Amino acid sequence: MSRITSIRTIRIGERPNLIWVEVTTDEGLTGLGEAFRGAAAVEAVIHESVAPMLIGRDSRDIEPISRALLTPYVGFGGSSAEVRAASAIDIALWDLKGQRHGIPVHEALGGKSRDKVRSYNTCAGYDYNTKSAQRRDIGATDEARGPYDDQVAFMRDAGQLAESLLSEGFNAMKIWPFDIYAPATQGVSITLADLKKGLEPFAKIRRAVGERMEIMAELHSLWSYPAALSICRALEEFNITWAEDPIAKMDDVASLAELRRAVRVPICASETLGGKVAFRDLLVAGATDIVMLDLAWCGGLTEARKIAALAEAWARPVAPHDCTGPITLIASVHLAMHAPTAMFQEVVRATLATWYRDLVTVLPRVEQGWVLPMEGPGLGAMLLPAVAQREDAILRSSGR
Template identity: 65%
Template sequence: MSTIRCLRTYRLPDRPSLIWLEIETDDGLVGLGETFRGAVSVDACLHGELAPWLIGRDARHMEGISRHLLTPYVGYNSSGVEVRAASAVDIALWDLAGQRQGVPIYQALGGGARPSVPVYNTCAGYSFNTGGQRRDIQAGDESAGPYDDQVAFMRDAGALARSLLDEGYKAMKIWPFDIYAPASNGQLIGLADLDKGLEPFRQIREAVGNKIEVMCELHSLFGGHSALRICQALEEFNVFWVEDPLCKMDDPAGLADLRRRTRVPICGSETLGGLRPFRDLLAQDALDVVMLDLAWCGGFTEGRKIAALAQAYNRPLAPHDCTGPVTLMAGLHMALHAPTAIYQEVVRATLATWYRDILTELPVIERGMALPPTKAGLGARLKEDFKQQPGIIVRESR
């Protein structure tokens, strides 16, 4: 037996979107999980709803626990609070599974499909939305440091591309159109704003040609007409994908229609929870690239089924991270294991700064490739000084 005896959560006032979870078992092991957004609500769900059922359960039964926690009642759809809480639990249970077997999670899942994983840099700077508010770059914003890549792509995307290439990155993701969505709730983009949004892509191609792949993120901010206009305008820059182009990414008909009318590949979606939305999108030929976030979709138990769907439909897979370090470690394990995985997302600014303050280990990146974690389970623990810092909010259920 490996009986669950304690759930412990950690939250930081200055990062109100993030919550970390430790699950202790009676064999002396501690599994680590994480999720993002609505951390106070997730905390309440974990301790008020899930802990009374989980404590005393056998931690080895990840499939049965997942099926119970993702039960299809009100609230248990897409990436709601209940699904995010269940995702944190599942990641921690798979961490425990790897530790019990003495192997990294990707090996516990069935082994690696590749010796290392290409990464791309999401140009989010040091804090895109972990402080509780979304960051959009305006005229008066200044760079917070050498890796404030969100400012960089809005000021001189060509210089940013050269910087990334110098560090070995071969792909980057930017979102210069986001600032034009609020004026019309994403329903209209005029030619002047369209042209300004295209300027970073021009700068990149003028500076480095085709030496770097470029992804465009639209953050589910646009309606069908404006998304189509942006996608068609991006065709000349040979973007690798356009991510989350529509305001509702659980719309197979709308996405399939968009995909038929543009030559840019469509990627989605980090925002979806559970297996069924991905099944519906793939069945209607609505996606070129499958993106999932293990801290939002249900963890490894649900994520490996989504990866199997991507394989069945011959679609590449790309795990998401622009949130927290545990999610990044989990995504890397999935990218190592999943047969059609092509990229792991990283943010070089957070890798170089506050991610290091939280975990004992982070992915090792060499020449644009993430190397496999070598330690059992996730391969990382919460640092003791992180857990004991002033102001941290710790809660236990036993």
């Protein structure tokens, strides 16, 4: 047996959106998971609802545990606190499985489909997403805090940023210059003047590096259908790789499918969705070209592999999300190595170079724009002991 004896959560004041969960068994093994956004709510779900169900249960029963945690009486819709808690627990259970057998998670999932996966750089800054809301108000006059303050860079000179990324081997990048224009109308519409200004970074990239750089446009679920239609049609001339999360509610499959039929840019959806059923509905409706999922929001690795299988059945590529925390990235790399239709693994060079390193023992290697497999049993990384010893750490345990 491999009975769960305790569950511990860790949060730190400096990164209030992040929470880590450690699941310990009577074998003396500890698996690590992670969730993001609403960390205090996730903590409450884990200790008040999840722990009483799991303490004493066999940690090898990943599938039935996943089903139980993802079908509570309430809280099962989308990426709720319940789903985020289930995601963190599930990642930890897969870490335990790999450790128990002495194999990486991607091998435990069924083996690698590739020896490396292509990456793109999401052009965020050092503290992007750290607080409760994303910063969308950065403009060309903001001061860069370091060489990888890429959100400032794409608003200031996206062409120069593209050249910097190419010099490091990245030939794909994601930017969101339209976000700052959404608050004026709550995303209901966009003026022609703002549309033109939002297109300028794409034009600068093409002038600077031509077709050597693939560009993804992140629209952050900010826009009505007419506004998204205007933006996507305007982006067609720049031959972008995808327009991501273009409308305000990404579970509105009817509007998203209508948009996809009306534009020539590929649609990518959606990191914001939880559970395989939401992704099935997207695929059945013909609402997306690329399936993006976040392992800390969709239900963990167990649910993610099912979503990837659905994407494969509909001949759609998969692109795991990373703009949250290091364990989610590491788990995503394992999935991207395994899933047959994985297209990209998102990375943020600003976080890889800085605070991700302060939290975990090992990070994925990115070489010339390619992410290499994690090595070692389980996830292949642990939370640094110093994280739980910080003055701003908040620890909570259930079990013995």
